[in-house]
Amino acid sequence: MICYMNSSKELYYIHDPMCSWCWGFSRTWSRVKELLPSDIKVTYVLGGLAPDNDKPMPEQMMEYVQLNWKKIEHTIPGTKFNYSFWSKCNPVRSTYPSCRAVIATKNQNKELEFNMIQKIQHGYYLQSKNPSEKETLVQFANELELDTETFKKDLNSNKTNDKLMNEIKLSQSLQINGFPSLVLKTHNGTRKIHIDYNDHESIINQICT
Numbered sequence: 001m002i003c004y005m006n007s008s009k010e011l012y013y014i015h016d017p018m019c020s021w022c023w024g025f026s027r028t029w030s031r032v033k034e035l036l037p038s039d040i041k042v043t044y045v046l047g048g049l050a051p052d053n054d055k056p057m058p059e060q061m062m063e064y065v066q067l068n069w070k071k072i073e074h075t076i077p078g079t080k081f082n083y084s085f086w087s088k089c090n091p092v093r094s095t096y097p098s099c100r101a102v103i104a105t106k107n108q109n110k111e112l113e114f115n116m117i118q119k120i121q122h123g124y125y126l127q128s129k130n131p132s133e134k135e136t137l138v139q140f141a142n143e144l145e146l147d148t149e150t151f152k153k154d155l156n157s158n159k160t161n162d163k164l165m166n167e168i169k170l171s172q173s174l175q176i177n178g179f180p181s182l183v184l185k186t187h188n189g190t191r192k193i194h195i196d197y198n199d200h201e202s203i204i205n206q207i208c209t
Contacts, residue, residue: 104154
């Protein structure tokens with residue numbers, strides 16, 4: 001379905017780059033973006049799944065996350081996870097570094113914001129790389145041909161962290177229930193879009209009505 005809009009709208013995509021359900025939604029989301037009318041602006045909003053933390057992830061949490069991966073594979077056919085991550089890496093429950101990496105990328109080149117999100121997702125879920133670690137995020141920045149030194153400085157700067165906190169506050173003000181979430185903003189206010197992980201047309205229909 002292709003829809004046409006007569007007035008400007010903004011579609012908030014609230015997410016975390018290390019959110020496993022966001023990874024599961026990525027193919028459907030790509031299709032949604034292809035079909036969106038040109039006058040709908042997509043704004044990515046970082047919700048911040050897990051604050052900074054350098055302690056090893058507890059065994060119980062690792063088991064929970066892996067069970068969640070299996071649930072996603074069952075719920076969203078075609079979604080893949082590389083379970084060798086759990087033996088190759090030292091997992092910590094911290095996604096804020098990857099969130100700041102998205103902001104640091106946007107500081108240099110807004111057009112590469114989604115590319116960094118993809119780098120983090122592919123690295124984490126398919127290549128068993130740990131986006132909670134600075135070295136991994138710098139590697140992604142190199143692959144995107146960003147200025148590495150500027151990226152390193154921005155990654156842990158107070159200014160970048162303030163931007164992250166502002167995005168988290170925005171996501172909370174939209175009163176979402178989890179990640180990913182879609183909220184459509186119009187001159188009449190905002191409304192939530194129900195996400196069907198396997199049906200891009202249902203999402204487009206909601207946006208266009």
